[in-house]
Amino acid sequence: MPELPEIETIRRSLVHLITGKKIQQVTVRLARIIQKIPPEVFTHRLQGLSIESIGRRGKYLLIHIPPYTLVSHLRMEGKYRMVKTGEPWKKHDHVEFRFTDGTALRYNDVRQFGTMDLVPQGDYSTIKGLATLGPEPIDEQFNGALLQERLERSRNTTIKSALLRQDRVAGLGNIYVDESLFRSGIHPERPVHTLQQEEYDRLASACKEVLLEGIAAGGASVRTYSSPESRGSFQLQIQVYGKKGEPCPRCHHPIERIVIGGRGTHFCPICQPACTERDQLSVKRTKRSPS
Known part of the structure; x- marks a missing residue:
């Protein structure tokens, strides 16, 4: 499972790759990755919105897409990669965020354990694992x-x-x-x-x-x-x-x-x-x- 350094590395890559991009369309091919709401609601809510910033808390990625935050947990083998719009899907590609500039972000997960939650921006109270996280060892005050x-x-x-x-x-x-x-x-x-x-x-x-x-x-x-x-x-x-x-x-x-x-x-x-x-x-x- 990716740990803090791996998730922070992914976060930094996504900051460079998708910050400011506008979502044209979202496609979900594996419904159970989307938590608590139907996939069609998930895709509808994100259509037309723009990526504002990318955060991280513990092993969670926090993709801020006002008025929402997309909380992504990669679990065992989830990963993201950038592709060009229309590029053939790989076997374990499950979610695609297509942007208006002709690029897309694909989520691939061989084990299919990863999760995505869409919550009001900054409200993590409904995600138990995130809401109860302890302090981060890389914080300055950690001793x-x-x-x-x-x-x-x-x-x-x-x-x-x-x-x-x-x-x-x-x-x-x-x-x-x-x-x-x-x-x-x-x-x-x-x-x-x-x-x-x-x-x-x-x-x-x-x-x-x-x-x-x-x-x-x-x-x-x-x-x-x-x-x-x-x-x-x-x-x-x-x-x-x-x-x-x-x-x-x-x-x-x-x-x-x-x-x-x-x-x-x-x-x-x-x-x-x-x-x-x-x-x-x-x-x-x-x-x-x-x-």
Whole structure:
């Protein structure tokens, strides 16, 4: 699933590609992508309107088309690309926004998990996942104290699982959580309540650094991700994610892989010390009664 750096890269591409363009026609070929309103209402409301700006919140794209905002979540494999009007549709193209200048924006989604909501501009109250998002790690005010405060309700949860909760911290996914935990030297199975303030400070800084580096690299194209203009290169900078058995870039011990909360998790057992016996008991209690 595209994470914050990938969505921010897509946002920046769309700013360049479609800002100011007027929508001539919208075509929907897969109705379930459009949420809460019939596809014909969706297409009718957008016809004749112009793209004002493109925003982002967590993993959501916010395409402002006054008096509406189109909220797009790409889920696993959704992607956008620009085409010329009349260009043949690809197999998994599901939505097209045709502009008056002879270009069109196509939404393609092999897994068909992506969603589009059309809401009054700036009103996200009806989109549960967006309305409850936590703070963004790349914000200036994000620090260890804020991270500790946000994770307090997940105190018995493993730090890996807690960081993946979008209502705790927005935008982090599997790749960037593994990389952040490695940089901060924190084992992914540590229960949240065992972390000290100094560790929260390190982790908050690591999250911010990793995400900003990911944005600068245009995201990580480890599977099918690409922006409307290019593929990312952060996969060339990844240190532990997806590198099971390869030497740790710090100590050269083989990277290990475990599963936490159903998610493949990569770490170095030397640079990220294992849980203490007390921590392990907390994890066992958490699995029986998750917070």
